Amino acid sequence: MTENFSNKNPNELFEIVEKLGEGSYGSVHQAVTKTGQIVAIKKVPIEEDIDSIIKEISIMKQCDHQRLVKYYDSYFLDNELWIVMEYCGGGSVADILEFCEVTFSEKQLASIVKAILEGLVYFHSQKKIHRDIKAGNVLLTDTGEAKLCDFGVSGQLSDNMAKRKTVIGTPYWMAPEIIQEVGYDYKVDIWSLGITIIELAEGQPPLSDTHPLRAIFSIPNNPSPTFEYPEKWSKNCIDFLSKCLQKDPNKRWGAKRLLKHPFIKRAKSTKITLTRLIEQCKIAKQEQNKWGKKSSSSTSGSSYSTDSTSGSETSSVSTESSSESSASTANSVVGAESKSGSGSGSGSGSGSGSGSDSEGSTGGGFSTTVIHDMDSIKNNNQEEDLGASFLDQIKTQKNIQTIDEEQQKTNYENLEPRQLEGIIKHITANWEKDKKEINERYEKQLAPIKKILQKKKKKKKNKK
CATH class of the missing domain: 1.10.510.10 (Transferase(Phosphotransferase) domain 1)
Known part of the structure; x- marks a missing residue:
């Protein structure tokens, strides 16, 4: 069983940024590596159905394809299993x-x-x-x-x-x-x-x-x-x-x-x-x-x-x-x-x-x-x-919960500068992409309106 897990301390490798959700099986968190890479970490108490968890990890380790969520590694810490995976920020x-x-x-x-x-x-x-x-x-x-x-x-x-x-x-x-x-x-x-x-x-x-x-x-x-x-x-x-x-x-x-x-x-x-x-x-x-x-x-x-x-x-x-x-x-x-x-x-x-x-x-x-x-x-x-x-x-299942904004600010303050730079880079890249797409979308919507307006102005000018 141990071959499925790293013996390193995950706290030394990742900083938890935000809790994304919680259910009866554990909790899922957004985290960042020392190099600024954003990942998702599922924390599962080991007293749970460990066999099915190991099965999932085994399948994820065997698979590598752009259409499957990527698995990175797993760790044991304080009676919890940490499963580190690709972060998919768009939800389901x-x-x-x-x-x-x-x-x-x-x-x-x-x-x-x-x-x-x-x-x-x-x-x-x-x-x-x-x-x-x-x-x-x-x-x-x-x-x-x-x-x-x-x-x-x-x-x-x-x-x-x-x-x-x-x-x-x-x-x-x-x-x-x-x-x-x-x-x-x-x-x-x-x-x-x-x-x-x-x-x-x-x-x-x-x-x-x-x-x-x-x-x-x-x-x-x-x-x-x-x-x-x-x-x-x-x-x-x-x-x-x-x-x-x-x-x-x-x-x-x-x-x-x-x-x-x-x-x-x-x-x-x-x-x-x-x-x-x-x-x-x-x-x-x-x-x-x-x-x-x-x-x-x-x-x-x-x-x-x-x-x-x-x-x-x-x-x-x-x-x-x-x-x-x-x-x-x-x-x-x-x-x-x-x-x-x-x-x-x-x-x-x-x-x-x-x-x-x-x-x-x-x-x-x-x-x-x-x-x-x-x-x-x-x-x-x-x-x-x-x-x-x-x-x-x-x-009887637990409701999904989130942490408040103050807690999130506290999490950010605990990060190293390089990690913060990684998060800023990630958010900025999405922001720039969004701005470009929004501009293109509005330009596309405005183009026919502008064209009609120009025609009307030209027609009105010719009448004069």
Whole structure:
């Protein structure tokens, strides 16, 4: 286990600048290195589910791709595990849905989906399955780059294991074959991508008004979902969605093939399509924090939660076989087994990419519930009682918190000059970029107005 962690003292390497969020699994912080690099650090008490944390770290160490939140190192300090990750200051895509109260246009949708697919092509090439694709697990950098986070529930396919049977993920995004326990492979991520497309287009995944447990029973039996208002979307977009949401995984397209679909081939970069929304989201978060309103998925400039499998108003559900489970006996429902995850804002999960878990569109962080015998649940007439236990677990989770401005000033005063210069450089670069983009945008808006004005003046002058 120790090979996963550095034996250095992280306090000698990093200065904590700001707490980005806190949940039942620990806390996520913005920090700066001695050279001025900004990172996200997730602090997790080691008495928590260390096995799933080590699993996440192991997967992050094995992966290196521009569409995945980058992992730097891990440290033990005073009974806490510090996980250091790339800082993604733009928060999660789910934050935009929530704080800006908008859904995405088709061009924006295509750019986000293309970025997710690029990450999945790499992830699947490493024989890994993400198993929790959703808007809350897509983080954004300050410049608009999109990155996948939250590898706490990812699975590994070895050469001699063509399919897995562990049921895990967030209910509304789960593929039918996961719930049916018939074995599954990489195609489950494609189904989740299809559900995410609907989430981005309409603000919520299908069945979001249904209890999570009831959704689990509905997904395998219902027809494949599609857009509520298909007339709003192009034929290419609708066709692409249908390729993702084939109930038969053999008919469902893979990530590589989907990248060649006409809907994706014309997609622009998220750096072009999302930059303005990222800034609007930051302002909305600041306003919400300023007036003391509760943020349901995050709190500070970057969005972070620390319960890796959080989603919208749902618990993530994992059904494991007895050989894979380390919890109690079969036929039991074990609540509040948090899985570590990434966050937003960067971290890993959002916030910096791995710092927190997914940020849900409506709720804070929720724990993974492990169901050891799916059949006992399916045949149980006490479905609603089980649902109530889910809700009870959710209600006991800690609210995400932030530190006040005075505390933030104190943190800055504890930094070395070079570290402060690094932060100033980072903020200034974003500011200059924003000014340029704003000027270009206003010039573009003003150009036709100025042209009309000149014509009118010229016409008036000629009349005289």
